[in-house]
Amino acid sequence: MPFIRPTDSVAHSNALARRVAxxxxxxxxxxxxxxxxxxREALARLGAFPPxxxxxxxxxxxVNLLLVSFRFWRIAAHFSIALPWMTALRANLAGNVAGLxxxxxxxxxxxxxxxxxxxxxxxxxNTSIAAYEKILLAAVSGTLALTGAFLLMEWDHAMQLVxxxxxxxxxVAGVCGYGLSLALGGGAFERGLLRGTLRWSRLFQLLETxxxxxxxxxxxxxxxxxxxxxxxxxxxxxxxxxxxAVVSFAASLPLSVxxxxxxxxxxxxxxxxxxxxxxxxxxxxIVIGLCSTAVLLATVPLLRQGRIGAxxxxxxxxxxxxxxxxxxxxxxxxxxxxxxxxxxxPSAGSC
Numbered sequence: 626m627p628f629i630r631p632t633d634s635v636a637h638s639n640a641l642a643r644r645v646a647x648x649x650x651x652x653x654x655x656x657x658x659x660x661x662x663x664x665r666e667a668l669a670r671l672g673a674f675p676p677x678x679x680x681x682x683x684x685x686x687x688v689n690l691l692l693v694s695f696r697f698w699r700i701a702a703h704f705s706i707a708l709p710w711m712t713a714l715r716a717n718l719a720g721n722v723a724g725l726x727x728x729x730x731x732x733x734x735x736x737x738x739x740x741x742x743x744x745x746x747x748x749x750x751n752t753s754i755a756a757y758e759k760i761l762l763a764a765v766s767g768t769l770a771l772t773g774a775f776l777l778m779e780w781d782h783a784m785q786l787v788x789x790x791x792x793x794x795x796x797v798a799g800v801c802g803y804g805l806s807l808a809l810g811g812g813a814f815e816r817g818l819l820r821g822t823l824r825w826s827r828l829f830q831l832l833e834t835x836x837x838x839x840x841x842x843x844x845x846x847x848x849x850x851x852x853x854x855x856x857x858x859x860x861x862x863x864x865x866x867x868x869x870a871v872v873s874f875a876a877s878l879p880l881s882v883x884x885x886x887x888x889x890x891x892x893x894x895x896x897x898x899x900x901x902x903x904x905x906x907x908x909x910x911i912v913i914g915l916c917s918t919a920v921l922l923a924t925v926p927l928l929r930q931g932r933i934g935a936x937x938x939x940x941x942x943x944x945x946x947x948x949x950x951x952x953x954x955x956x957x958x959x960x961x962x963x964x965x966x967x968x969x970x971p972s973a974g975s976c
Contacts, residue, residue, distance in 0.1 A: 653886070662893065662903045670856065670908035678855045679916060685848045686920040692841040693717060696834060697737075700754050703830045706746055716740040718924045720755075725883045725921060740928070761838050766874045769842060773870030776863070777898050842873075849873055852913045853896060856905035860896075868895035872910070888914060 691714075698713035708716070716737040723736030734755045738748055849869030850862065857865070875891035876884030892910035893903050 662907050666904035667907040667911070670905055671911060674855060674908075674912055678851060679912070682848055682851055682913065682916040683920050685844055685851070686917050689841055689844045689848070690718065690721065690920065690924070692837060692844060693721070696758065696837040696841065697754065699830075699837065700757065700834060701746075703834075704750055704754060706750070712740070712744075715928055718921075719928050722921055722925060722928070725918065758838075761834060762842075762877070765835070765838050765842055766870070766877060769846070769870040770874035773867035776867035777871065777895060845873055846870060848917075849913060852909040853892075853901075853906075855912075856909045857896065857899065857901040860899050860901065864899055868892075868899060871895050876914075883914070883918065885914060 694714045694717040697717045698708060698710060701708050701713060719740050720733035720736035723739075724732035726732060734748075734752050737755070738746075738751050741751060846866060846869045849872055850865045853860070853865045853869060854862070872888060872891040872895055876888035878884075878887060881887045889907055889910045893906045896906035896909070897903060
């Protein structure tokens with residue numbers, strides 16, 4: 626019988642508890658919607674979706690998967706890990722499939738590492754790549770969601786929200802804190818990392834990743850707009866994009882399993898602001914969730930085919946030990962900024 630360390634047992638128990646909690650949140654939100662919205666009307670609307678719309682939704686979700694895989698492939702190259710394209714594609718698909726059943730970030734890291742294990746890709750570097758992607762995605766999708774919320778809200782309410790977010794204080798405190806950290810506590814490693822980051826090649830890599838993220842978000846929002854337009858063709862496309870930005874951001878939050886529940890509640894609320902009946906909004910959201918899940922599950926056979934190609938060391942590659950040091954520093958910095966931002970934003974249980 627294999628020896629199981631107590632720490633492994635505790636980690637497994639914690640992961641199971643998180644999965645149960647996320648599942649409970651999803652079921653609670655869906656149950657609340659079923660209480661408010663007549664499920665029979667929503668199911669009847671589901672059966673009326675045109676097959677052409679479903680096919681186009683599936684195609685757009687497939688394109689988005691390719692864009693996300695391309696981004697992972699390029700970021701890995703920026704980390705001096707030259708993965709073959711098919712290896713990067715399969716690792717990213719494995720991460721997305723795992724994210725359906727776990728907390729998205731945890732599932733993404735675990736799914737990718739399952740395929741990259743033994744290929745010389747350190748787990749810490751894999752985690753840092755995922756965190757880097759999530760930070761960029763949160764910044765892009767959060768900005769789009771905020772813009773969409775402003776378009777859906779009255780001007781006075783939008784300005785009140787901006788005043789409560791303390792964005793200026795967060796930005797000033799973050800820049801000043803980072804500057805003082807470098808000036809007072811930064812060593813040769815931190816200063817060298819900053820000089821390397823400010824090179825034109827690094828800035829170009831950041832712009833490349835940001836551009837790919839924006840393109841992927843555009844495709845994702847188009848999926849939502851297509852689904853919403855099928856039930857609300859009378860609503861202007863710009864307003865549908867505004868609602869799609871908010872709903873997509875809500876679905877990406879780590880509050881439920883695969884976004885189920887959060888996506889439906891946000892869709893009913895946002896489309897309701899545009900005069901769309903709740904059963905229609907709920908049906909569109911469910912169709913979008915089902916299509917996204919179906920496309921992901923359809924890629925599972927691809928994960929079992931062929932042999933995984935080994936990564937190549939890129940030209941001028943960073944030694945693995947130094948890569949892990951950079952990844953540790955980046956991960957710690959990102960977490961510190963995230964905690965500080967959370968404390969600065971108002972909430973019911975503010976820090």
